[in-house]
Structure formats: structure tokens, C-alpha cells
Amino acid sequence: MLAISQKVCMRGAIGLLLFVGPVQFIISILIAEGIALNYSSTVHYVSTLGVGSTAFIFNLSVLILGLCIILCSYVLKREYQEFISTLLLLLTGICTTGVGLFPENSRPFHGIFTGFTFLFAALFLISVIKIERSPIPIFISIGGLIILISLVIFFPYLGLEVDSTEKFLGLMKGTLERFIIYSTVSCFLVFAGYFGRKSQ
Secondary structure (H helix, E strand, O other): OHHHHHHHHHHHHHHHHHHHHHHHHHHHHHHHHHHOOOOOOOOOOHHHHHOHHHHHHHHHHHHHHHHHHHHHHHHHHHHHOOHHHHHHHHHHHHHHHHHHHOOOOOOOHHHHHHHHHHHHHHHHHHHHHHOOOOHHHHHHHHHHHHHHHHHHHHHHHOOOOOOOOOEEOOEEHHHHHHHHHHHHHHHHHHHHHHHHHHOO
16 A cells, blocks of 8 residues: 555656646746847747846746756656666756756857757657557657657757847747747646646
């Protein structure tokens, strides 16, 4: 009975951490975009919000997101003993924290942490199918594969000037980056909901 209770608590913790981190991050982006002057979500990177008047809001939110992911990797390891998925999630959390510690004007570190955050997050989502083979994890894995393909398409945009309006496949860097970010966050929230339901 105690073992079952512990499993429920572990799965609940995974769901909570992967819900709180992404949701507060999305809210911070919306608030920062409303405050930032001369900011275009089509043209600018999301990380542009980490410089200037919105720096505190955005960077703190990214640090909280990274911490939630790191803590989740610890709980995931205790619950499932799945080394690869746990490592990928841990690396995602560490790189996310790096994005918050090194804002957009801290080159080249910011770009390095951002690129690896996207990569490790996509690989983690793909690896979710190893944790449990049921419809929701399979759906999340497919989402991770789509994100990985989008990241390859996004690669030419990395390192462009802040106000660059170059297009690839008809999309500016701000739009394509948001597709990757919001798709990743959405998959994390689905994962959170899945484990939250299993904890009941």
C-alpha cells in the first residue's frame, strides 16, 4: 500500500512540475510582450525579451522553468529508472537554466544554450515512448519528432541579427521559433496531464 502511495506521489510530482514550469513561462512571455516597446513576435526571437525592460520577468521565468525540469528529471529517474529519458530531461533543464543565466546579449553562450535546449527537449519527447507504450506517450513522441524536424529547418536562423527579417519557407525567425517553443511546451503539458491523471 505504501509503495502504491509513493508511486502516486511521484507521478503527481512529475505532472505538477511539468505543468507549473511551462505555464508560468507562457504567462511571462505574454506579459513581457505586452510591456516591451517596438517588439514584434514575428521578427524577434523570444529571447529578445530577456534584454531591457522585460529582462527580469523573462529571465526569472526561464530559470524557474529550468529548475522545474531539473527537479522533474530527478523524480522521473526515481519512478521509472529510465536512464536515457532522464538524462535528456536533465540536460534540457540545465540548458534552459543556461538560457536564463546568459540572456540574448551574452553571445555566444546564449545561442549555444538555446540550441541545445531545443535539441535535448525534442530528443526527450521522442524518448518518452520508452517510459510507457500507450497512446499518449506515442503522441508525445511523434510531437518530439516534428519539433526535431522544425529545429533542423530553424537552424539557418540561429545567430541572425535581432531585427533581421530574413525568411525561410515564408516564415520569419520569430514565428518559426515560437512554433518550436510552443509545440515543445504543449507536449510537456500533455505529459504533465498524463501523469497527473495517473496519480489519481
